[in-house]
Amino acid sequence: MGEVTLKQIAEELGISVTTVSKALKNYADVSPKTKTAVINLANKLNYQPNSFAVNLRTKESKTIGLIIPEIVHHFFSNVVNAIIEKAEKKGYLVIILQSNESEELEKKQIDLLLSKRVDGILMSLSNNTKNLDHLKKVIEHNVPLVLFDKISKLLDCSKVVIDDKSAGYDATEHLIKSGCKKIAHFRGPLNPQGSIDRFLGYKKALEDYNLKFDSSIVFTCEKVSFNEGYKFAKKIHTEHKDVDGIFAITDLVGIGAVAYFNEVGVKIPKQIGIIGFSNWFMASVISPSLSTIDQPGFEMGKKSLKLLLKEIKATKKGNQIQHQTVVLPTKVIKRNSTAF
Amino acid sequence: MGEVTLKQIAEELGISVTTVSKALKNYADVSPKTKTAVINLANKLNYQPNSFAVNLRTKESKTIGLIIPEIVHHFFSNVVNAIIEKAEKKGYLVIILQSNESEELEKKQIDLLLSKRVDGILMSLSNNTKNLDHLKKVIEHNVPLVLFDKISKLLDCSKVVIDDKSAGYDATEHLIKSGCKKIAHFRGPLNPQGSIDRFLGYKKALEDYNLKFDSSIVFTCEKVSFNEGYKFAKKIHTEHKDVDGIFAITDLVGIGAVAYFNEVGVKIPKQIGIIGFSNWFMASVISPSLSTIDQPGFEMGKKSLKLLLKEIKATKKGNQIQHQTVVLPTKVIKRNSTAF
DNA sequence: AGTAAAATCGAAATCGTTTTCGGTAAAATC
DNA sequence: GATTTTACCGAAAACGATTTCGATTTTACT
Numbered sequence: 001m002g003e004v005t006l007k008q009i010a011e012e013l014g015i016s017v018t019t020v021s022k023a024l025k026n027y028a029d030v031s032p033k034t035k036t037a038v039i040n041l042a043n044k045l046n047y048q049p050n051s052f053a054v055n056l057r058t059k060e061s062k063t064i065g066l067i068i069p070e071i072v073h074h075f076f077s078n079v080v081n082a083i084i085e086k087a088e089k090k091g092y093l094v095i096i097l098q099s100n101e102s103e104e105l106e107k108k109q110i111d112l113l114l115s116k117r118v119d120g121i122l123m124s125l126s127n128n129t130k131n132l133d134h135l136k137k138v139i140e141h142n143v144p145l146v147l148f149d150k151i152s153k154l155l156d157c158s159k160v161v162i163d164d165k166s167a168g169y170d171a172t173e174h175l176i177k178s179g180c181k182k183i184a185h186f187r188g189p190l191n192p193q194g195s196i197d198r199f200l201g202y203k204k205a206l207e208d209y210n211l212k213f214d215s216s217i218v219f220t221c222e223k224v225s226f227n228e229g230y231k232f233a234k235k236i237h238t239e240h241k242d243v244d245g246i247f248a249i250t251d252l253v254g255i256g257a258v259a260y261f262n263e264v265g266v267k268i269p270k271q272i273g274i275i276g277f278s279n280w281f282m283a284s285v286i287s288p289s290l291s292t293i294d295q296p297g298f299e300m301g302k303k304s305l306k307l308l309l310k311e312i313k314a315t316k317k318g319n320q321i322q323h324q325t326v327v328l329p330t331k332v333i334k335r336n337s338t339a340f
Numbered sequence: 341m342g343e344v345t346l347k348q349i350a351e352e353l354g355i356s357v358t359t360v361s362k363a364l365k366n367y368a369d370v371s372p373k374t375k376t377a378v379i380n381l382a383n384k385l386n387y388q389p390n391s392f393a394v395n396l397r398t399k400e401s402k403t404i405g406l407i408i409p410e411i412v413h414h415f416f417s418n419v420v421n422a423i424i425e426k427a428e429k430k431g432y433l434v435i436i437l438q439s440n441e442s443e444e445l446e447k448k449q450i451d452l453l454l455s456k457r458v459d460g461i462l463m464s465l466s467n468n469t470k471n472l473d474h475l476k477k478v479i480e481h482n483v484p485l486v487l488f489d490k491i492s493k494l495l496d497c498s499k500v501v502i503d504d505k506s507a508g509y510d511a512t513e514h515l516i517k518s519g520c521k522k523i524a525h526f527r528g529p530l531n532p533q534g535s536i537d538r539f540l541g542y543k544k545a546l547e548d549y550n551l552k553f554d555s556s557i558v559f560t561c562e563k564v565s566f567n568e569g570y571k572f573a574k575k576i577h578t579e580h581k582d583v584d585g586i587f588a589i590t591d592l593v594g595i596g597a598v599a600y601f602n603e604v605g606v607k608i609p610k611q612i613g614i615i616g617f618s619n620w621f622m623a624s625v626i627s628p629s630l631s632t633i634d635q636p637g638f639e640m641g642k643k644s645l646k647l648l649l650k651e652i653k654a655t656k657k658g659n660q661i662q663h664q665t666v667v668l669p670t671k672v673i674k675r676n677s678t679a680f
Numbered sequence: 681a682g683t684a685a686a687a688t689c690g691a692a693a694t695c696g697t698t699t700t701c702g703g704t705a706a707a708a709t710c
Numbered sequence: 711g712a713t714t715t716t717a718c719c720g721a722a723a724a725c726g727a728t729t730t731c732g733a734t735t736t737t738a739c740t
Binding site for chain 3 (some may be wrong): 028031
Binding site (some may be wrong): 343345346347357358361362365387389390392393395396398465 | 695696697698699
């Protein structure tokens with residue numbers, strides 16, 4: 001019942017463990033005869049190398065760590081989808097952890113992954129992460145690290161992102177071109193760079209098209225939720241009747257706004273245009289369907305993994321690694337919540 | 341730069357590796373003096389035990405494997421959410437793999453996890469899995485296995501499920517009680533037990549309420565998609581005008597139907613009542629909001645993990661394990677797509 | 681036949697930790 | 711003072727695979 005080991009094969013064949021090992025790894029100094037004998041017996045016994053022993057010897061686990069803020073999230077689950085699929089094809093397994101937007105948990109999880117000696121770490125920062133010491137530790141330990149989506153510019157590692165500012169610009173421009181004259185913004189939390197950049201893009205577009213920026217119609221979503229979208233839509237409807245366009249930080253927020261306006265009978269997009277962000281599946285099936293910015297989650301996961309594997313390989317060879325930042329394109333998805 | 345080992349600590353302190361190891365594990369036969377000396381130095385050097393070596397010695401990896409059909413899926417991502425969160429708290433890490441509904445991939449992934457020597461496996465079967473040899477192999481290898489949601493009754497292991505038949509009954513009954521007289525069913529694929537049971541529950545409810553079962557208004561969704569819901573709704577609308585209720589195998593299918601009827605101006609729930617299954621978030625935000633059956637994903641993940649950890653512990657002790665099947669309750673969520 | 685080259689094998693060290701089992705020294709007991 | 715107990719420590723053997731390096735055998739070549 002115990003697992004088959006090299007030793008057992010060696011004994012059964014009357015040869016040494018060394019030769020068995022070499023035969024299985026197709027070394028040149030093993031005769032074809034013994035080679036086939038070993039291979040046949042190994043197959044017959046269904047030999048599987050003990051990966052604990054292999055890990056110890058080779059000092060690599062063929063495992064990578066992945067930390068994301070939350071998994072029940074259309075964008076992130078798409079990223080995860082790409083990563084685990086591609087990783088498996090390259091012979092890597094993925095350990096997934098979620099930080100739940102907590103810096104403290106993030107710290108612990110980094111320590112966990114480091115102690116498990118994963119070959120590399122892929123990660124999207126929590127919104128509340130301010131101190132970056134735990135990430136610097138990863139870099140100091142010489143463990144390859146690739147950040148995606150929620151990144152920090154202060155970290156010296158490879159990154160995969162979208163251009164949030166230009167995406168925010170595009171979203172706002174789309175509303176303007178579809179006839180909106182006074183555009184509100186339901187922005188994200190104040191800390192994350194992505195949220196800041198989308199806001200900056202929004203502002204820039206207003207400037208370029210000579211629309212007055214008005215901070216009283218910029219609302220901050222702390223949790224980026226349906227309810228906040230609903231709540232701020234109500235605020236717009238009661239206190240800012242002249243607003244005729246909304247750029248929401250996320251589809252979920254946008255859908256909250258759509259739900260409110262549907263409820264009170266405000267016509268979308270006739271009376272008010274709405275655009276979201278991310279292109280969740282959900283956005284395509286509500287009515288009216290929500291215009292949005294497509295954020296390529298699958299591509300991002302794929303690219304991040306590719307970069308990480310490259311760095312793992314380089315590190316193993318002892319080569320100096322060249323960090324790079326990849327910017328993935330986004331595009332405007334026009335649907336029925338904007339009247340283009 | 342190299343990692344700190346017991347040996348280094350031992351040398352620096354002029355004692356043996358054995359004593360260092362024992363000191364850190366708080367053995368009784370180490371004097372308090374050397375104990376504190378070791379602990380202090382270990383902390384100072386930030387010693388982390390090499391988990392490869394620990395794994396090899398203890399023959400356990402403190403890692404479990406999780407295989408699901410797909411991760412970009414509200415129900416499954418909720419299950420995953422629960423599992424990785426609870427596992428982390430219990431000192432276990434989770435390796436996630438997705439079978440993409442392919443039996444072949446599932447086989448490979450089981451082999452992978454087995455070769456990585458995970459301490460246990462959690463899994464939801466692919467819809468296309470017919471041969472169960474790979475799962476029997478897991479059991480033969482004495483690796484604890486817990487199946488959830490998509491299970492097979494032929495496998496001798498613990499299981500966590502919902503009562504699909506009674507849930508299907510409840511859904512259908514709810515339509516009947518809200519006034520529907522002719523109820524169609526958009527069922528799932530023919531193979532998976534869950535899909536069969538929901539259909540059986542549907543049939544039973546019709547019988548109990550003296551409604552005629554009519555196989556011409558039972559449609560089979562192969563991929564359980566939005567498009568299928570849309571397509572079959574159209575079919576109902578054009579070929580079965582007298583149908584006034586639909587029980588959809590999943591919210592996604594239900595939402596497809598809602599979208600179609602919205603488009604052609606059929607009033608929900610006045611002209612037709614619709615109920616879905618799973619209680620995706622999406623179902624609550626479309627209009628009209630979709631009545632559904634709540635399928636407790638988080639609970640299921642939590643319970644499955646708990647069972648698995650219990651079996652892992654028992655196996656380690658060499659105890660005989662008592663397999664059990666847990667049935668989690670579902671409930672009807674009444675919303676605006678049914679006129680109760 | 682004698683030597684050089686090639687082919688084939690295995691002993692042993694190593695990875696870092698855990699744990700058993702003896703051994704020595706100090707303290708307690710008679 | 712002799713003996714037993716207790717406290718403390720370390721050598722060594724695992725765990726299973728990999729790899730270096732030397733040894734032996736066989737073949738090839740003068």
